[in-house]
Amino acid sequence: MNIVAETRLIHIDEQGRQHSFVLSPDTPRVTIGRAVEADVSFPGDDEVSRLHAVVEWLGTHWTIVDDGLSRNGTFVNGERITGRRRLREGDSIRIGPKRLKFQEMGAGPDEVTRLASELPTVRSLTDTQRRILRALCRPYKHGAAFATPASNQEIASELFLSVDAVKTHLRALFTKFGVEDLPQNQKRVRLAELAMHSGVITEREL
Numbered sequence: 699m700n701i702v703a704e705t706r707l708i709h710i711d712e713q714g715r716q717h718s719f720v721l722s723p724d725t726p727r728v729t730i731g732r733a734v735e736a737d738v739s740f741p742g743d744d745e746v747s748r749l750h751a752v753v754e755w756l757g758t759h760w761t762i763v764d765d766g767l768s769r770n771g772t773f774v775n776g777e778r779i780t781g782r783r784r785l786r787e788g789d790s791i792r793i794g795p796k797r798l799k800f801q802e803m804g805a806g807p808d809e810v811t812r813l814a815s816e817l818p819t820v821r822s823l824t825d826t827q828r829r830i831l832r833a834l835c836r837p838y839k840h841g842a843a844f845a846t847p848a849s850n851q852e853i854a855s856e857l858f859l860s861v862d863a864v865k866t867h868l869r870a871l872f873t874k875f876g877v878e879d880l881p882q883n884q885k886r887v888r889l890a891e892l893a894m895h896s897g898v899i900t901e902r903e904l
Contacts, residue, residue, distance in 0.1 A: 726755035745794030839904040
């Protein structure tokens, strides 16, 4: 039996009451701010900007965006973000003095098993493909959740390959991992995530 995935933002107010905002891909853009029109609103708090941050669904995961919208910044797990950051289960979000928790109940066991059976294994990849995956994932060393995958140029320099060769191998890897249909700006992030979550690349190798 599958467990229904449920994702929400949780906030505890000054009186200790818990407020919960359910996130759904059906509403892929959720605004947070002081304005009463915001989806998650903190009216009357001057440290929260009218439109402070936006939580967006990118087809495979939730992200939080602060493109300089806020006066006092948006923090995830204590670190101020610039631009977009992927949200993960248990992340602590600070908006001015307000704190929210990102809670994401994952897919059920059947879904996890299905995904694992469909992903490539170490044996199904060539040595060069694994070297490219290692280089792609290297910025995530030591669990750096705010990292972004290595660029084609960075991978090419590390492995002494041409950028065109790196692109060719990455296209093959996108297909092998089933991410070729994602938007261009999401493919590399999702490929890195799947490579590490599936065990094809371990943190010890980075």
